[in-house]
Amino acid sequence: MADGARLKVADVSRLLGSWARPGEPLPESLAAALIDLIDAGLLAPGTRLPPQRLLADALGTARGTVATTYDALEARGYLTARQGAGSWVRSRTSDTRARTSGRLFSFTTAAEGVVDLSSGALPASTPVRAALAGLADVDLQPYLTTDGYFPAGLPALRADIATMNTLDGIATSAHRVLVTAGAQQATWLAAADAVGPGDLVLMEEPTYRGAIECFTDIGANLQGLRMVHGGIDVDHVRQGIKRGARVLYCQTGIHNPTGQTMRAAARRELADEINRAGLLTIEDTSSCALTLNGPPTTPTLAGLVDPTLLITIGTMSKLFWGGLRIGWIIAEPARVNRLTEQRKAIGLATSVVDQLLAVNLLTTVDAARRERREFLRTALADTETVVSAVFPDWTWEKPTGGSGLWVDTNTDAVRLTEAGKRIGVKLAPGPGFSTYDGLRSYLRLPIWHDVDILERNLTALRGSAGVERTP
Numbered sequence: 001m002a003d004g005a006r007l008k009v010a011d012v013s014r015l016l017g018s019w020a021r022p023g024e025p026l027p028e029s030l031a032a033a034l035i036d037l038i039d040a041g042l043l044a045p046g047t048r049l050p051p052q053r054l055l056a057d058a059l060g061t062a063r064g065t066v067a068t069t070y071d072a073l074e075a076r077g078y079l080t081a082r083q084g085a086g087s088w089v090r091s092r093t094s095d096t097r098a099r100t101s102g103r104l105f106s107f108t109t110a111a112e113g114v115v116d117l118s119s120g121a122l123p124a125s126t127p128v129r130a131a132l133a134g135l136a137d138v139d140l141q142p143y144l145t146t147d148g149y150f151p152a153g154l155p156a157l158r159a160d161i162a163t164m165n166t167l168d169g170i171a172t173s174a175h176r177v178l179v180t181a182g183a184q185q186a187t188w189l190a191a192a193d194a195v196g197p198g199d200l201v202l203m204e205e206p207t208y209r210g211a212i213e214c215f216t217d218i219g220a221n222l223q224g225l226r227m228v229h230g231g232i233d234v235d236h237v238r239q240g241i242k243r244g245a246r247v248l249y250c251q252t253g254i255h256n257p258t259g260q261t262m263r264a265a266a267r268r269e270l271a272d273e274i275n276r277a278g279l280l281t282i283e284d285t286s287s288c289a290l291t292l293n294g295p296p297t298t299p300t301l302a303g304l305v306d307p308t309l310l311i312t313i314g315t316m317s318k319l320f321w322g323g324l325r326i327g328w329i330i331a332e333p334a335r336v337n338r339l340t341e342q343r344k345a346i347g348l349a350t351s352v353v354d355q356l357l358a359v360n361l362l363t364t365v366d367a368a369r370r371e372r373r374e375f376l377r378t379a380l381a382d383t384e385t386v387v388s389a390v391f392p393d394w395t396w397e398k399p400t401g402g403s404g405l406w407v408d409t410n411t412d413a414v415r416l417t418e419a420g421k422r423i424g425v426k427l428a429p430g431p432g433f434s435t436y437d438g439l440r441s442y443l444r445l446p447i448w449h450d451v452d453i454l455e456r457n458l459t460a461l462r463g464s465a466g467v468e469r470t471p
C-alpha cells in the first residue's frame with residue numbers, strides 16, 4: 001500500500017485471507033491478522049484503514065468487532081486514531097514497504113481443509129505425467145559438459161516454441177524467443193522494460209490479476225478499459241492513446257478472467273489503431289489454446305500489428321502444468337537481447353532439465369489440446385448446471401475458452417468471499433481482477449472442480465452468506 005493511501009475494503013478482504021481462527025474471539029483474530037500484514041509491510045505506515053462500519057459490513061461482522069480490533073491495535077502501537085477522522089497504520093521500526101495488493105493470493109496452496117474455488121490453474125495433463133515417467137531417458141549428456149546456463153533458453157526449446165507459435169499463426173523464429181519462468185515472469189520483464197513510474201498503461205477491465213500486480217509494482221498508472229463483445233473497447237483505446245498511453249496489455253484470444261474472445265473485425269480495428277499510433281502492445285496468449293470449440297487456438301494480434309510494436313507472451317502452464325514454470329516472450333531480436341540481460345538480474349537461467357522436459361512435451365501439443373478441450377467442455381457444462389441450480393440469480397456469458405466462469409452474482413461478492421472464509425471456501429471476487437478495485441458483484445469460479453465438491457461448497461456458501469434461494 002502506498003504511504004498515506006486509503007486502504008480499500010476489497011484490499012483488506014484480499015490481504016486478510018482466512019483470518020477468523022476457530023475458538024478465538026473475532027476481535028483477537030482480526031487484530032492478529034492485521035498485525036501480520038503490518039509487520040510484513042503489506043500495510044505500510046501511513047495507510048488509512050477503512051471506516052469501521054464499511055469494514056464490518058464487508059467482513060460480515062458486527063461493527064463492535066472492528067471497533068474493538070482497532071482499539072486493541074491502537075493500544076499496542078500499531079494504529080493512530082483521530083477522533084472522527086479515521087485510523088492510520090503507525091510507523092514502526094521496520095521500513096519494509098511491499099508493493100503488492102495481494103492480487104495473486106490464490107497462487108498459494110490453500111490451507112488444509114480449505115476448498116480452493118479461487119484459482120483457475122489446472123492439474124497436470126496426461127502428457128506431463130508420461131514425460132515425467134520418461135525423464136530418466138532424457139539425454140542430458142551434451143549439456144553436462146557445458147556450464148548449464150542458457151539465459152535466453154535452450155536453443156532446442158527456443159526453436160520448438162518458435163515452430164509451435166508459427167504453426168499457430170504467430171510467425172517467429174528461435175532468436176526472437178526468450179524462455180522465462182512462466183508467463184508471469186515474462187509479463188514482469190516486458191512491463192519493466194516498457195514502462196516506468198507514472199506511465200499510462202491501458203488494459204482490459206477486468207484483466208489478469210498478475211498483470212495488474214506487475215504494472216502496479218513498477219508504479220505505472222493503470223487504466224482499465226471496458227470490454228464489449230468479448231474484447232477491449234477500441235474507442236476507449238483511442239481515447240487512452242490521446243491521453244498519452246505508453247503501453248497496451250491485452251488478451252484478444254482467450255481472455256482471463258472472462259473466457260471471451262475478441263471478434264475478428266474488432267481485433268483488426270485494434271491492430272490498425274496500434275499501428276497508427278505506434279502503441280507498444282503486450283499481448284498475453286497464455287489461454288489461447290484452451291478453446292472449447294472450433295480451431296485449436298484463437299487468432300491473436302500477431303500478423304496484424306507491426307512486429308516492432310508487439311510483445312507476445314505465452315506459457316506451458318495452461319496446456320501442460322503450472323508446476324513446470326516455463327513460459328516465453330516473443331519480440332524483436334533487440335528487445336529479446338535486452339530482456340535476456342534483464343532476466344539475468346532476477347534469475348540467471350531456467351533449469352536445463354525442465355527445459356528438456358518442455359522440449360519433450362511440445363511433441364505432444366495436439367494430444368494435450370484435445371485432452372484439455374474434452375475435459376473443459378464437460379467441466380463447463382457440469383459447472384453451469386450446478387451454479388444455476390444453487391444460485392439461480394447468478395448470470396454469466398458463455399465462455400469461448402479457458403478454465404473459469406466469470407459470474408455476476410448480482411450481490412456483493414466481497415462479502416460472499418468473507419462468508420466463504422468462515423466455512424473454509426476460498427473465492428476470487430471481482431475487485432482482484434479490476435484496475436480500480438471495482439466489479440464487486442463478480443466472481444471468477446474455476447470450472448474444473450469435481451461437481452459434487454462444487455455443489456456441496458456452493459450450497460454451504462449460500463447458507464453461510466444468508467442468500468435466499470429464489471423459488
Ligand SMILES: Cc1ncc(COP(=O)(O)O)c(C=O)c1O
Pocket residue numbers: 121181182183184185208210251256284286287314315316317322326327
Ligand atoms: C493471462 C495469464 N497470464 C499469465 C499467467 C501466469 O502463468 P504462468 O504460470 O506461466 O506464470 C496466467 C496464469 O493464470 C494467466 O492466466
